Amino acid sequence: MNERVDPMNSIALSSQVRLARNFADIPFSPRMQPADYERVIERTEAALCGEHYTLKRMAQLRWSARECMMEAQLIRPELAQTDEGALLLNEDKTVAVMLGEEDHLRVQAVLPGLQLGAAMQLAERVEHTIERERGFAFDRRWGYLTVRPDDAGTGLHASVTLHLAALYMLGRVDRVIRALPKKDFEVRGVYGAGNDACGQIYQLSNRVTLGRTEEEILEMVGQAADEVMKHERAARQALLENDRLKLEDKLMRSYGILLHARLLSLNELMDRLSSARLAADLGLIDVTQAQLSSLMIDGQPATLERIAGHRLEQRDGDVMRAQIVQRALA
Amino acid sequence: MMCDECGKNPATVRIITVTDGAKVEEKLCSECWRRRNLQVLGQLSPGEMLAKLLGIEVEMDEPELSVEMEEVEDEPEWERDWEEEEEEEEESGPVCPKCGTSYSEFRRTGMLGCADCYIAFEKLLEDQPHAAQGGALHMGRAPEQPAEEMDAQRRVDTLRRQMVAAIKMEDFERAAALRDEIKAMELADIANEMKGEQGDE
Numbered sequence: 171m172n173e174r175v176d177p178m179n180s181i182a183l184s185s186q187v188r189l190a191r192n193f194a195d196i197p198f199s200p201r202m203q204p205a206d207y208e209r210v211i212e213r214t215e216a217a218l219c220g221e222h223y224t225l226k227r228m229a230q231l232r233w234s235a236r237e238c239m240m241e242a243q244l245i246r247p248e249l250a251q252t253d254e255g256a257l258l259l260n261e262d263k264t265v266a267v268m269l270g271e272e273d274h275l276r277v278q279a280v281l282p283g284l285q286l287g288a289a290m291q292l293a294e295r296v297e298h299t300i301e302r303e304r305g306f307a308f309d310r311r312w313g314y315l316t317v318r319p320d321d322a323g324t325g326l327h328a329s330v331t332l333h334l335a336a337l338y339m340l341g342r343v344d345r346v347i348r349a350l351p352k353k354d355f356e357v358r359g360v361y362g363a364g365n366d367a368c369g370q371i372y373q374l375s376n377r378v379t380l381g382r383t384e385e386e387i388l389e390m391v392g393q394a395a396d397e398v399m400k401h402e403r404a405a406r407q408a409l410l411e412n413d414r415l416k417l418e419d420k421l422m423r424s425y426g427i428l429l430h431a432r433l434l435s436l437n438e439l440m441d442r443l444s445s446a447r448l449a450a451d452l453g454l455i456d457v458t459q460a461q462l463s464s465l466m467i468d469g470q471p472a473t474l475e476r477i478a479g480h481r482l483e484q485r486d487g488d489v490m491r492a493q494i495v496q497r498a499l500a
Numbered sequence: 501m502m503c504d505e506c507g508k509n510p511a512t513v514r515i516i517t518v519t520d521g522a523k524v525e526e527k528l529c530s531e532c533w534r535r536r537n538l539q540v541l542g543q544l545s546p547g548e549m550l551a552k553l554l555g556i557e558v559e560m561d562e563p564e565l566s567v568e569m570e571e572v573e574d575e576p577e578w579e580r581d582w583e584e585e586e587e588e589e590e591e592s593g594p595v596c597p598k599c600g601t602s603y604s605e606f607r608r609t610g611m612l613g614c615a616d617c618y619i620a621f622e623k624l625l626e627d628q629p630h631a632a633q634g635g636a637l638h639m640g641r642a643p644e645q646p647a648e649e650m651d652a653q654r655r656v657d658t659l660r661r662q663m664v665a666a667i668k669m670e671d672f673e674r675a676a677a678l679r680d681e682i683k684a685m686e687l688a689d690i691a692n693e694m695k696g697e698q699g700d701e
Contacts, residue, residue: 194615201599201613272611301643307615311622313638315615319625322618324640381636386662 180451180459181399182284183331183371187293187388190273190316190325191300194307198317199272207254207270214258214269217303218296223258223267237472243280243360248272265296272317273325275300282460284395286328286388313380323380328388329373330395331360335448336405338370346401347372354378355394361440361466369440369466374398406448421449428495433488439469439495461498468494503529596620656685 192198193213196206215225228236228249236250239257244266249255255270268276277300279293307315313323321327337343347357357374359367374395376387409417424445428434434442443462449455450462467473469491475482478490503511509529594603601613603621612618618625639657659682666675 192615197599197614198612198617200609200611201601306643308643309615309618309638310642311637312618313640313642315612315618317611319612319618320610323636323638326640378636381639383640386639 180283180447181333181402182395183333183459183463184280184282185284185286185289186278186280186329186331186373186375187286187289188279188327188329189275189277189293189297189314190321190327191275191277191297191314192273192307192316194305196274199270199274200317202254202270204254210274211256211269213304214267214275214300217300218258218267221299222261223265225256225258227256229253234472234475238470238476241470241473242467246271246276265292267296267300273321284330284392284399286330286392290326290328290384290388321379324382324384324387326379326384326387327375328391329375330391332372332374332395332398332402333370333444333447334372334398334402335370335444336409337402338444339409340405342401342405343367343370343372346398350374350394350397354390368437370444371466406451410452418449418452418454421445421452421454425449425455429499430496431492433485434469434492434495435488436469436471436491439491440466443469457499465495465498468498503527503531505529506531594621594624656682656689659685 193210196202196209211225211227215223226239231239233250236245239245240247240250242263244259244263245257245268249257249268249271252270255268258267258269259265264280266278266280268278275297277293277297279289279296281289281292309315312319314325316322316325334343334346337346350357354377355374356377357372360369360371360373362368374391376391379387382390424442428439428442428446431438443466446455446457447459447462450457450459468477471482471487474487474490474494477494478486482490503509504526505528509531511527511529595601596613596617597620598616599613601617603624606612606617606621612621659678663675663678663682666672666678
């Protein structure tokens with residue numbers, strides 16, 4: 171598999187691997203009692219004790235704090251909406267173990283760029299550590315048993331987060347996505363609801379978890395991501411060849427707005443950051459992708475309020491958003 | 501309440517057919533209803549079919565046959581009791597002995613209640629495999645068992661499928677390498693078996 175972090179051409183923003191696991195001796199979530207959630211949390215915390223994980227119990231977090239974690243893609247809404255669940259997070263935030271979501275455990279590892287194999291190793295190491303303590307529900311025919319048979323088998327969902335700015339400009343995102351076999355892959359916008367991907371950031375992941383080995387799934391997702399990236403690269407090339415100056419002008423004007431606007435709505439921020447990413451990829455501006463990624467999260471409503479330290483009305487939010495962007499890029 | 505025709509999907513349409521004064525009632529899911537409609541269309545002449553598709557009333561060959569259609573939700577009050585009885589009956593279908601989750605509950609929520617549900621509903625999960633998973637067998641890793649120690653047979657199966665995929669993608673170099681690997685594994689397997697038989701003697 172192609173493993174690379176390519177700062178000059180960062181179409182693949184991050185690679186994510188998620189393993190769904192359930193303890194064999196505890197009922198699944200639809201039949202769980204509060205004491206069962208406690209057992210899941212205590213067991214996992216004990217297994218990972220000494221590995222520098224921080225435990226965050228949902229019951230002890232206000233809704234705004236849970237929202238921030240959702241905006242940072244650390245937890246999914248399913249976990250945020252429970253009071254019994256918890257999150258174990260490692261120091262560099264590359265590994266997040268969601269406890270008491272649909273499945274007892276969702277071990278999630280995220281690494282920058284296209285490196286699914288390395289993310290898998292990271293997730294599996296954590297999963298083995300927990301498994302040594304107490305066995306997971308497993309069956310030779312069905313593999314790892316999950317609450318939904320959709321996830322059974324490997325329990326593995328591998329995904330690549332892709333920035334498809336040029337395909338979006340040319341109106342070709344849908345066509346490229348539709349070319350992927352629908353029964354094998356799912357593509358969704360990371361920000362924004364439904365198909366309307368805010369900031370042109372998409373997540374490509376496998377649907378099928380049963381009947382394939384872990385390696386095959388990683389390879390399939392890696393190959394599909396490569397295919398989409400090839401199209402994005404071609405689209406960038408086409409834009410440059412068509413009228414390089416016009417493209418550069420468009421991107422730099424957009425960047426000028428980021429640097430000088432007094433009011434920035436969330437949607438505008440996401441669009442301008444997308445242009446800035448492309449500008450950075452083309453070497454037009456000296457800003458790192460990591461800087462832009464963290465601005466993307468800081469500009470989200472709940473995170474923005476946390477930075478401000480108080481609730482923000484929409485207009486105050488737009489002011490604040492413009493300020494943090496300018497502070498970061500100045 | 502399930503479809504009378506396929507018995508798989510919940511019924512959404514009730515059809516009352518009156519032939520010579522005798523009333524026959526059927527409950528169908530939307531899929532079977534559509535299929536039935538297509539069959540009816542198939543028996544029509546091209547002109548009649550066009551008229552039917554366009555929603556124009558035509559004189560049918562069998563004027564005494566009338567089809568009434570209504571949404572199942574809108575059924576009269578007196579039928580409700582019977583309806584509920586049937587649903588209760590259905591609830592009592594297969595139930596997981598360990599956690600008490602019924603199969604119909606699983607059909608409704610998509611969620612199983614414990615690890616034993618996979619055993620309790622095994623046949624049903626296999627017979628109506630999930631759309632995405634297609635009744636496949638687990639090929640991945642088992643607990644505490646790294647990839648190298650996977651069952652030899654499963655490893656061969658995996659390699660074989662990878663080889664087919666490679667051929668499809670016209671990566672013949674890779675396909676040939678996989679073929680050699682499969683051969684080597686099968687030979688090793690036979691050698692092992694022979695050794696075992698000699699040991700028995």
